[in-house]
Amino acid sequence: MNATGGTIVVAYSADRFGDAALEHGVALARRDGGRLVVVNATAGTSLVDARFAHDAEISALRERIEGDGVEVVVRHDVVDDVAEAVVGVADEEDAGVIVVGVRHRTAVGKLLLGSVAQRIILDARCPVLAVKPADRLT
Amino acid sequence: MSTTTTPTTTPVAPTLVDRAQYGLAAFLVVVGTYVGYDAWTLEAGFSDQPVQPYAIPYVVAAGLVVLGLLLAVATARGDRPEAEDGEDVDLSQGTDVRTVALLAGVLVANIALIDLLGWAITGALLFAGAAFALGSRTWVRDLAVGTALSVATWYGFYVGLGIPIPAGVLDGVL
Amino acid sequence: MDLLLDGFQTALTPGNLLFAAIGVLLGTAVGVLPGIGPAMTLALLLPVTYTVGADSAIIMFAGIYYGGMYGGSTTSILLNTPGESSSVITAIEGNKMAKAGRAAQALATAAIGSFVAGTIATVALWIVAPTVADLVVTLGSPSYFALMLLALFAVTAVLGASKLRGFIALFLGLTIGLVGTSTGQARLTFGNPLLADGIDIVVVAVAVFAIGEALWVAAHLRRKPLEIIPVGQPWMSREDWRRSWKPWLRGTAYGFPFGALPAGGAEIPTFLSYATEKKLSKHPEEFGHGAIEGVAGPEAANNASAAGTLVPLLALGLPTTATAAIMLVALQGYGFNTGPTLMDEHPDLVWALLASLLVANCLLLLINLPMAPIWARLLRIPRPYLYAGILFFASLGAYSVNFQAFDLALLLAIGLLGFAMRRFGIPVLPLIIGVILGPKLEEQLGTALKISQGDVSTLWSEPVAVAVYAVMALLLLAMAVAGLRGRDSGPAGPTDTRGSDERELVER
Numbered sequence: 001m002n003a004t005g006g007t008i009v010v011a012y013s014a015d016r017f018g019d020a021a022l023e024h025g026v027a028l029a030r031r032d033g034g035r036l037v038v039v040n041a042t043a044g045t046s047l048v049d050a051r052f053a054h055d056a057e058i059s060a061l062r063e064r065i066e067g068d069g070v071e072v073v074v075r076h077d078v079v080d081d082v083a084e085a086v087v088g089v090a091d092e093e094d095a096g097v098i099v100v101g102v103r104h105r106t107a108v109g110k111l112l113l114g115s116v117a118q119r120i121i122l123d124a125r126c127p128v129l130a131v132k133p134a135d136r137l138t
Numbered sequence: 139m140s141t142t143t144t145p146t147t148t149p150v151a152p153t154l155v156d157r158a159q160y161g162l163a164a165f166l167v168v169v170g171t172y173v174g175y176d177a178w179t180l181e182a183g184f185s186d187q188p189v190q191p192y193a194i195p196y197v198v199a200a201g202l203v204v205l206g207l208l209l210a211v212a213t214a215r216g217d218r219p220e221a222e223d224g225e226d227v228d229l230s231q232g233t234d235v236r237t238v239a240l241l242a243g244v245l246v247a248n249i250a251l252i253d254l255l256g257w258a259i260t261g262a263l264l265f266a267g268a269a270f271a272l273g274s275r276t277w278v279r280d281l282a283v284g285t286a287l288s289v290a291t292w293y294g295f296y297v298g299l300g301i302p303i304p305a306g307v308l309d310g311v312l
Numbered sequence: 313m314d315l316l317l318d319g320f321q322t323a324l325t326p327g328n329l330l331f332a333a334i335g336v337l338l339g340t341a342v343g344v345l346p347g348i349g350p351a352m353t354l355a356l357l358l359p360v361t362y363t364v365g366a367d368s369a370i371i372m373f374a375g376i377y378y379g380g381m382y383g384g385s386t387t388s389i390l391l392n393t394p395g396e397s398s399s400v401i402t403a404i405e406g407n408k409m410a411k412a413g414r415a416a417q418a419l420a421t422a423a424i425g426s427f428v429a430g431t432i433a434t435v436a437l438w439i440v441a442p443t444v445a446d447l448v449v450t451l452g453s454p455s456y457f458a459l460m461l462l463a464l465f466a467v468t469a470v471l472g473a474s475k476l477r478g479f480i481a482l483f484l485g486l487t488i489g490l491v492g493t494s495t496g497q498a499r500l501t502f503g504n505p506l507l508a509d510g511i512d513i514v515v516v517a518v519a520v521f522a523i524g525e526a527l528w529v530a531a532h533l534r535r536k537p538l539e540i541i542p543v544g545q546p547w548m549s550r551e552d553w554r555r556s557w558k559p560w561l562r563g564t565a566y567g568f569p570f571g572a573l574p575a576g577g578a579e580i581p582t583f584l585s586y587a588t589e590k591k592l593s594k595h596p597e598e599f600g601h602g603a604i605e606g607v608a609g610p611e612a613a614n615n616a617s618a619a620g621t622l623v624p625l626l627a628l629g630l631p632t633t634a635t636a637a638i639m640l641v642a643l644q645g646y647g648f649n650t651g652p653t654l655m656d657e658h659p660d661l662v663w664a665l666l667a668s669l670l671v672a673n674c675l676l677l678l679i680n681l682p683m684a685p686i687w688a689r690l691l692r693i694p695r696p697y698l699y700a701g702i703l704f705f706a707s708l709g710a711y712s713v714n715f716q717a718f719d720l721a722l723l724l725a726i727g728l729l730g731f732a733m734r735r736f737g738i739p740v741l742p743l744i745i746g747v748i749l750g751p752k753l754e755e756q757l758g759t760a761l762k763i764s765q766g767d768v769s770t771l772w773s774e775p776v777a778v779a780v781y782a783v784m785a786l787l788l789l790a791m792a793v794a795g796l797r798g799r800d801s802g803p804a805g806p807t808d809t810r811g812s813d814e815r816e817l818v819e820r
Contacts, residue, residue, distance in 0.1 A: 044535040047346045048691040054539045078535045188761035191495035194754050201483045219737035225393040226346035228534040237530045249720045268700035299363040
């Protein structure tokens, strides 16, 4: 597996963790000349999912990345399982690396909720780059 | 089988008939007929009963049969129902029969088991089963939430409201 | 006046104040949550309420009733999902405002407008309800029988799009109401002793409103998340106040009388209010793009009409909305004789309710203005849990009535009927009102004929009864004419105008 020049999959959520992942993904792509596949997915189990970007945000995001001179594809989908979807896209695109934002979680949070990031890291068949927002707060 | 039709697939089909609606019409006629039969078996009321026990049932029976026939005629003429919309309803897709059947199955299981196992157990199963039918796949968490709810409501009703829900198989444990 | 002060004394005890607060919070929460409305909540709470005092329960219900409407308008504005037809306008105009970055002002004008309208309408209710009750209580059985028929007819035929389906619902409800041995002989019991006492109305209400609705939503679950507009603290500028206060008052003036009429509902006054504001506005071009008047007026109309529906409920014992129907069921469950005599026999209870409406209204304003962002978070609850919870509490409620698995079977059967009704576009309200009023209708007919010793002509022996039948005949005639003319050309009659207005609004 070679992280340079290939396809970079970014697991994007519409919050600062997703922004951090995207920022690193774009930096990687610019450095190595790779193309970017941004995955923003939701299981659609609740009426409102704050991590699922609005259509307008997605087009703004695409324009911004293309403005940086990086080739980008956005997958904006409703799926059964978000982690599975990200790993699936990485396989499909034969990605060199997946970039994902990670966060601190409380003990109760770990007990109650499965972590999308953790499952991507464990299930992916390519290297995974785990990044944090710059301010280092939770 | 669902015959829910969506406007997107049939934009120009003015005489499209909602066949399932004939079923509803037949249901109304059958219910009406039975109500009429039931009224016919009643005996005359007491002398202080100016309204005979069968008087209103006859009216209702006649109404049901007539409405059933009217609905059948309207259906044949191309009348289609306007299914109920809602905040959380997406009518652009057909009826998800599988989910409804699963949920009905869960409710039937609850009916069958509640006398034996008691609410504290069947309630938890009901919640977890319904959540599963609705697409949740975190079954450990579902069962935990369901158990917490059913035990809490059992105690809440028993202690807080003074409604003694039978404990079933857990009698003496709870 | 003394009665009102007594009512406040009851409503303001710490215990009842707590119930009012719970009601307001619960009502707002379910109004915000998708798929649950105040009617379903009251139905689910029915079994529980019988263990607390009647005054506390009814005060909580008042809170839920008002709170539900407020919560509904919040989601209408932030998500553009009108839960009921009466909040369609709020959704259109309010969501446009929110998209233009004026969500805070839209929420504020809705909340304050609801408060203003609710307060004025509640005061109007204090005056109108006793007057009407005093009038009706002097009427004989024939007139009351006629009024009940009118209510059934109006709810069935005037509200709702399809009259045929309205009547189907009504007759199904009447059929359910027949079950039992109230006349001394077993009717429709299939020889089952468990059916001898009739089908418990609590089970019917829970089945139709909770099980039927949950199954229906489950069959059509929306998968794609909606785009919610982020919101901060609601507030309004001086200019917004200036533009809002007149629509609030006009909306109230439309809403209350329509609500008080047996077949008014909240839909027509909201559309009328919107049309009026559009006509009177100095900025008609803003309408359809987020005009604050288009939120302020209809929201006020909606709330005032909700208060108005309590007039026929309390003064006549005739419910005209689903929520009112369940409140009537609750009152009957306490053994009260709902009808024109209710206010004479239980003035303490009625006035506690009337006073608590004002209390609930004030609580709503205090709670909701600061809490709007928190309410929006409720929308993140995973839906499998939401609907599994509804089925859970519905089953618990039905089971706790008699501890019989048989009631759960009835619950499922009627729930499936409720599901089918939604599939075939059959309204639920006439069914529940048929179940409630059917047996009372038979009883009233019996009373009338007993007094006249079987002479049927007694039914039209009173002038009021004759007048009511004349109104019904006129309504029928108007509907027939509207139906005939509607087939050829444009709209005619009140119901059709509303239909075309609605179409126009939706198409924009």
